[in-house]
Amino acid sequence: MNNSAHPTSAATVGDVVALIEQAYPPELAESWDACGLVCGDPADTVRTVRVALDCTDAVADAAIADGADFLLVHHPPLLRRVTGVPVTHPKGRIIHRLIRAGVALYAAHTSADSARPGVNDRLAEILGVTPGAPLTPVPEGVDPLTATGIGRVGELDTPMTLRGFTARVADRLPATEWGVRAAGDPDQMIRRVAVASGSGDSFLGTVLGLDVDCFVTSDLRHHPVDEHLRAGGCAVVDTAHWASEFPWCAQAADLLGADPRLSASVIDLRTDPWTLHHSSTSAGKDRP
Numbered sequence: 001m002n003n004s005a006h007p008t009s010a011a012t013v014g015d016v017v018a019l020i021e022q023a024y025p026p027e028l029a030e031s032w033d034a035c036g037l038v039c040g041d042p043a044d045t046v047r048t049v050r051v052a053l054d055c056t057d058a059v060a061d062a063a064i065a066d067g068a069d070f071l072l073v074h075h076p077p078l079l080r081r082v083t084g085v086p087v088t089h090p091k092g093r094i095i096h097r098l099i100r101a102g103v104a105l106y107a108a109h110t111s112a113d114s115a116r117p118g119v120n121d122r123l124a125e126i127l128g129v130t131p132g133a134p135l136t137p138v139p140e141g142v143d144p145l146t147a148t149g150i151g152r153v154g155e156l157d158t159p160m161t162l163r164g165f166t167a168r169v170a171d172r173l174p175a176t177e178w179g180v181r182a183a184g185d186p187d188q189m190i191r192r193v194a195v196a197s198g199s200g201d202s203f204l205g206t207v208l209g210l211d212v213d214c215f216v217t218s219d220l221r222h223h224p225v226d227e228h229l230r231a232g233g234c235a236v237v238d239t240a241h242w243a244s245e246f247p248w249c250a251q252a253a254d255l256l257g258a259d260p261r262l263s264a265s266v267i268d269l270r271t272d273p274w275t276l277h278h279s280s281t282s283a284g285k286d287r288p
């Protein structure tokens with residue numbers, strides 16, 4: 001399509017997919033991933049795009065209520081193998097609803113994690129960390145500061161204690177019920193930070209070999225963190241998975257909204273599944 005000759009002609013689903021894949025190339029995705037068009041006809045017209053992290057029922061309803069033609073999400077709804085999408089299946093129900101309303105659905109998952117700018121750059125920037133080298137191996141001859149890959153390692157703009165940095169992470173990421181927790185000496189100074197958006201415990205071993213003071217990621221568990229710390233590993237900050245990745249949605253909406261044919265915005269719904277959090281009371285501290 002020649003945009004200069006037809007500046008106001010409508011975009012198609014195929015055009016929007018091309019814009020997304022220019023920014024978040026599918027070849028950057030992990031081999032196990034399922035990035036791409038989930039439903040939609042490449043020939044259909046798109047004027048209104050909505051962006052969300054997860055395609056929940058509430059997100060699909062919001063996209064349809066907004067008159068969206070295209071919904072871009074981060075998490076592939078059909079990542080785990082399915083053999084059908086009947087309406088009686090929770091995922092099939094959403095796919096049917098979108099198809100009936102004429103909404104195309106695309107998932108940019110690890111392609112967007114690895115890309116520059118991508119999910120990890122957004123997370124690093126929000127926390128005041130320079131988005132440097134990825135945590136995944138950098139091919140020989142490639143500048144680590146521009147290399148694509150999952151995770152980022154960089155310098156914190158202002159050195160501060162783990163206590164202060166944990167408060168900053170909680171303040172700067174979108175709010176969730178259970179907030180942010182950290183493991184390590186609360187008074188140690190944090191200068192160099194590694195981040196991995198979403199579930200990053202598989203990078204604990206990588207981070208152990210790096211000169212970093214803190215690792216920010218999500219979905220951390222008792223044993224991996226305990227063993228990491230006892231092996232001399234850096235402090236870790238554990239955020240809600242949704243909170244570490246949701247900020248990417250604005251980046252993606254800006255990217256698509258820059259095309260004059262498209263109106264793009266974020267669906268401002270918190271799709272973090274956790275709805276309650278209660279700190280332990282001091283009275284419980286004596287109990288085993």
Ligand SMILES: [Zn+2]
Nearest residue numbers: 198199241245
């Ligand atoms: Zn994720």
